[in-house]
Amino acid sequence: MTLVLNLLAWLPLINRLPESLLLILAAVICAVVALGAVSVVALVAVWAERKVSAHMQCRLGPMEVGWHGIFQTAADGLKLFIKEDIIPAMADKWLFIMAPAVVFSGALLAWAVLPLGPTWVPADLNIGVLYLLATSSLVAIGIIMAGWSAHSKWSLYGAMRTAAQFLSYEIPSALFLLPPVMAAGSLHLGTIVDGQQGGILGVGNWYVWNPFCLIAFVCYYVSSLAETGRIPFDLPESESELVAGFHAEYSGMRFAFFFMAEYADLFVVSAITTLLFLGGWHGPFGLHGTVIYILKVSAVIFVALWLRWTLPRLRIDQLMATCWKFLIPLGLINILGAGLWLALTGDFQ
Amino acid sequence: MDGRRSQRRQIQDRRQKEYEKTTSAVQLDGLMGSKRFMVIPAQPKPLQGEPMVVFMGPQHPSTHGVLQVELHTDGEVVERAVPRIGFLHRCKEKIGESVAYESYVPYTDRMDYLGAMNTNWVWSMAVEKLCGIEVPERAEYIRVFAGEFNRIASHLLFLGAFGMDLGAITPFLHVFRDREMVLDILEELSGARLCFGYIQIGGVHADMTPRAMDMARRFLKVLRPHLDDLNELLSYNQIFIKRSANIGVITAPQAIAYGLTGPMLRASGVNWDLRRDETYSLYNRFEFDIPTGQGLKGTVGDCWDRYYLRVREMYESARILDQVIEGFPEGGEFRAKVPGVLRPPKGGEVYVRAECPRGEVAFYMISDGSTKPYRLRARGPSFCNLSIFETISKDMLIADLVATLGTFDLVMGEVDR
Amino acid sequence: MSVLTDVFYGFVTTLKGMVVTGKEFFRPSITVQYPKEKRYIPERFRGMLVNDVSICIACDKCVRICPVDCIQCEATGKGKSRRPSLFTIDYVKCCWCELCVDVCPVDSLYMSHDYETVFTDRSLMIRDFVKDPIPPIGGTRVSEEATPPGPGEKPEEQTESGRSAA
Numbered sequence: 001m002t003l004v005l006n007l008l009a010w011l012p013l014i015n016r017l018p019e020s021l022l023l024i025l026a027a028v029i030c031a032v033v034a035l036g037a038v039s040v041v042a043l044v045a046v047w048a049e050r051k052v053s054a055h056m057q058c059r060l061g062p063m064e065v066g067w068h069g070i071f072q073t074a075a076d077g078l079k080l081f082i083k084e085d086i087i088p089a090m091a092d093k094w095l096f097i098m099a100p101a102v103v104f105s106g107a108l109l110a111w112a113v114l115p116l117g118p119t120w121v122p123a124d125l126n127i128g129v130l131y132l133l134a135t136s137s138l139v140a141i142g143i144i145m146a147g148w149s150a151h152s153k154w155s156l157y158g159a160m161r162t163a164a165q166f167l168s169y170e171i172p173s174a175l176f177l178l179p180p181v182m183a184a185g186s187l188h189l190g191t192i193v194d195g196q197q198g199g200i201l202g203v204g205n206w207y208v209w210n211p212f213c214l215i216a217f218v219c220y221y222v223s224s225l226a227e228t229g230r231i232p233f234d235l236p237e238s239e240s241e242l243v244a245g246f247h248a249e250y251s252g253m254r255f256a257f258f259f260m261a262e263y264a265d266l267f268v269v270s271a272i273t274t275l276l277f278l279g280g281w282h283g284p285f286g287l288h289g290t291v292i293y294i295l296k297v298s299a300v301i302f303v304a305l306w307l308r309w310t311l312p313r314l315r316i317d318q319l320m321a322t323c324w325k326f327l328i329p330l331g332l333i334n335i336l337g338a339g340l341w342l343a344l345t346g347d348f349q
Numbered sequence: 350m351d352g353r354r355s356q357r358r359q360i361q362d363r364r365q366k367e368y369e370k371t372t373s374a375v376q377l378d379g380l381m382g383s384k385r386f387m388v389i390p391a392q393p394k395p396l397q398g399e400p401m402v403v404f405m406g407p408q409h410p411s412t413h414g415v416l417q418v419e420l421h422t423d424g425e426v427v428e429r430a431v432p433r434i435g436f437l438h439r440c441k442e443k444i445g446e447s448v449a450y451e452s453y454v455p456y457t458d459r460m461d462y463l464g465a466m467n468t469n470w471v472w473s474m475a476v477e478k479l480c481g482i483e484v485p486e487r488a489e490y491i492r493v494f495a496g497e498f499n500r501i502a503s504h505l506l507f508l509g510a511f512g513m514d515l516g517a518i519t520p521f522l523h524v525f526r527d528r529e530m531v532l533d534i535l536e537e538l539s540g541a542r543l544c545f546g547y548i549q550i551g552g553v554h555a556d557m558t559p560r561a562m563d564m565a566r567r568f569l570k571v572l573r574p575h576l577d578d579l580n581e582l583l584s585y586n587q588i589f590i591k592r593s594a595n596i597g598v599i600t601a602p603q604a605i606a607y608g609l610t611g612p613m614l615r616a617s618g619v620n621w622d623l624r625r626d627e628t629y630s631l632y633n634r635f636e637f638d639i640p641t642g643q644g645l646k647g648t649v650g651d652c653w654d655r656y657y658l659r660v661r662e663m664y665e666s667a668r669i670l671d672q673v674i675e676g677f678p679e680g681g682e683f684r685a686k687v688p689g690v691l692r693p694p695k696g697g698e699v700y701v702r703a704e705c706p707r708g709e710v711a712f713y714m715i716s717d718g719s720t721k722p723y724r725l726r727a728r729g730p731s732f733c734n735l736s737i738f739e740t741i742s743k744d745m746l747i748a749d750l751v752a753t754l755g756t757f758d759l760v761m762g763e764v765d766r
Numbered sequence: 767m768s769v770l771t772d773v774f775y776g777f778v779t780t781l782k783g784m785v786v787t788g789k790e791f792f793r794p795s796i797t798v799q800y801p802k803e804k805r806y807i808p809e810r811f812r813g814m815l816v817n818d819v820s821i822c823i824a825c826d827k828c829v830r831i832c833p834v835d836c837i838q839c840e841a842t843g844k845g846k847s848r849r850p851s852l853f854t855i856d857y858v859k860c861c862w863c864e865l866c867v868d869v870c871p872v873d874s875l876y877m878s879h880d881y882e883t884v885f886t887d888r889s890l891m892i893r894d895f896v897k898d899p900i901p902p903i904g905g906t907r908v909s910e911e912a913t914p915p916g917p918g919e920k921p922e923e924q925t926e927s928g929r930s931a932a
Contacts, residue, residue, distance in 0.1 A: 053519075055795065056788075057521075058790060058793060058795050058797075059522060063799065157425075231516055234516060307784070309518060309782065310787045311515075311516070311780060312512065313515065314592070315591075315592060315746060318591055321775070324767075403904050448833055449831070452865060508905075523790070533808075537808045540808065541812050546865070554868065578786050580783075582783045585779055587775040587778075588776060589781075689869070754928065756834075
């Protein structure tokens with residue numbers, strides 16, 4: 001954001017506008033860039049998912065459109081765009097229309113604080129982590145709206161399950177994000193990443209090497225998979241049981257919104273994992289920068305895809321049992337342990 | 350636009366009437382003569398819920414084939430699940446009365462289309478028994494070869510489909526890779542990949558080729574490592590076990606009472622297999638075990654047992670095939686001399702059954718001296734297996750219902766015929 | 767307590783499963799990219815049913831054995847000069863069971879290797895082989911490939927060798 005403001009201040013005509021207008025203009029530009037980034041990420045993530053799943057299943061995946069199908073997602077997006085907009089007759093029309101927007105904005109809002117590099121962040125909030133946890137709850141409301149408004153029993157089933165799942169897994173997500181926050185002493189994402197600088201081979205100071213943070217890393221990753229609705233927690237979609245669940249009645253661009261929101265969310269969650277546990281943009285041997293960061297996030301996303309195509313899905317009660325009987329107590333114990341470690345040794349390294 | 354609005358209006362009117370039934374409105378005199386209504390709710394009734402009736406309709410990703418299940422659910426818990434069949438009824442038994450014996454083979458293919466070789470085999474055995482035709486030894490060997498390969502292909506498909514029901518999509522594709530190899534072998538023998546029509550009256554349609562034997566040997570080398578991989582990926586996966594163990598338990602007395610056969614019966618612990626107990630063809634020459642459900646991960650007769658039993662049956666089929674390939678006779682006829690037009694003697698009545706991938710397939714025929722049967726009855730094991738579905742589906746979650754239905758290994762072609 | 771053991775085993779078996787899919791990731795895929803690549807067609811493959819009316823003696827055996835009555839045949843001439851004057855196969859009904867090929871005494875009926883036939887109108891699906899003797903739905907009786915692949919292996923680049931539809 002500061003970059004954009006500086007850029008605007010440099011331009012001849014625009015820098016004569018009043019300050020508030022410049023701020024708004026900068027914010028709009030940042031939002032547009034974030035939206036563009038979301039689209040690109042969704043594009044690449046969908047292609048990667050299809051190719052990774054294909055190669056794990058001894059087949060080839062998209063091969064026709066572009067080199068090895070790299071433009072397949074764009075073609076699919078275009079197809080969804082030109083489809084007929086069907087709103088079921090008995091659907092609650094305004095809720096039906098708003099639901100994808102709410103879900104997408106829940107995913108998009110988190111991009112406001114995601115840094116892409118050391119200084120590239122649209123909004124440099126010093127409560128970054130708290131903001132991320134808060135905005136990820138919006139998705140749950142959108143999904144309930146979608147399931148309810150579609151006026152279909154199957155959608156309702158999907159929405160009910162999903163609401164329970166998303167709200168329950170908010171808690172472990174938050175609990176397991178606390179150890180790195182405690183170590184860095186701040187909710188600001190930049191500070192947390194800078195706390196992981198240096199160390200043995202340049203990677204020794206990553207928070208993930210500490211045992212409590214390792215537990216936190218794994219469990220946060222699992223809870224975040226549940227938050228985004230990936231297998232093994234993929235009840236929201238549950239393709240073989242409820243025929244696409246809460247978004248069964250959606251088609252065309254509205255469906256595309258849900259779809260993009262899922263991948264945007266996946267990127268956000270992988271980015272949080274990388275920033276808080278894997279050293280963000282600090283790479284080995286003192287290298288740092290955006291490329292290292294994107295590589296790490298891609299590796300984390302690859303593991304999410306890998307898990308998706310390996311595991312069957314959990315049932316709703318097993319999912320809830322994992323959350324409430326295992327993850328939450330473990331999260332509390334983990335905070336205790338991490339706190340003791342910090343009190344005794346002062347830092348995780 | 351208007352139609353929608355009036356539909357909505359009707360629903361709103363109906364809701365208004367129902368609301369008014371539960372309340373009573375009292376008219377009060379308001380300010381300056383205006384009328385105001387105060388609504389007094391009627392005597393409060395305890396909240397009565399209704400079970401939600403949902404149809405898992407004929408087109409559904411996890412009701413294998415065209416099966417409709419009428420679910421009465423209370424939230425996630427199923428109170429009653431009634432299977433409705435008949436969507437694939439093709440009057441096979443009636444058609445059997447107007448098609449000659451030797452022409453009926455394609456119809457038997459399409460009953461259990463995933464175990465076509467085995468169904469052909471039962472049909473051929475029935476007609477041979479009726480007419481007194483003896484099948485040469487080489488033909489019997491080829492029949493066992495084809496039947497066991499078809500069993501492997503059918504069980505492979507079951508594994509993949511069951512994994513898909515539970516959300517594991519990758520094993521489905523791995524299984525299809527192996528299944529393609531089997532279908533290549535059977536294609537080499539018969540020319541077709543699904544509805545073979547290969548095992549015919551008197552023997553088989555065409556002789557074994559050296560290429561088919563070679564392909565079979567190579568496949569059997571590759572099968573066991575692939576099955577081990579599949580076990581690592583799916584069978585022993587803890588999530589899979591949690592989803593399928595202790596679910597949909599069928600006890601042995603229940604299984605026998607409902608007439609279940611095949612893997613469903615054996616998974617409940619009943620040691621009964623027609624290949625050993627009422628042996629036909631050459632099965633008494635081969636050494637193989639009959640696996641039964643042992644409740645390794647839960648109770649005997651749960652979904653995991655039914656699933657794992659089929660995996661073990663594949664290992665046993667591979668064993669039989671090794672012995673078949675080893676002991677394959679050098680020469681011999683692949684088909685007995687059968688008259689061009691078959692006329693079984695009048696008054697013949699025969700009931701022949703055999704062990705197919707899904708259970709006991711049987712044909713009952715009455716002949717009246719003409720070229721066509723007087724009455725033809727086909728017993729599809731999936732039909733009898735499905736009869737227990739309503740009983741065991743009480744108080745299950747929907748996800749468990751889907752898992753249980755998956756282990757029934759239904760082929761609707763057999764259920765409806 | 768059982769939750770802990772479940773989670774522990776869940777973790778371990780997940781990793782084992784990931785090893786299997788990971789290994790699979792690096793194995794070459796077995797997809798045959800049709801129509802650029804085509805599968806090997808074995809000798810007995812059942813493609814479209816074709817009758818060579820120059821050999822056919824119109825004995826009606828195929829008509830009688832067909833389970834779905836898709837063949838119609840009328841004869842002219844007697845004895846050695848018996849030939850069909852009408853021989854239609856209705857591809858709407860044909861179920862590719864090959865019973866007619868078995869029973870043909872002169873081997874005029876055969877199943878070609880063609881699987882790419884396309885009909886654009888249902889009236890085209892009844893073919894009269896007397897009027898249209900040279901089958902445009904090509905096909906060879908015997909596959910012409912030199913080295914057939916094993917089970918599950920990809921074929922070499924296939925040549926068209928007269929197997930394309932009109």
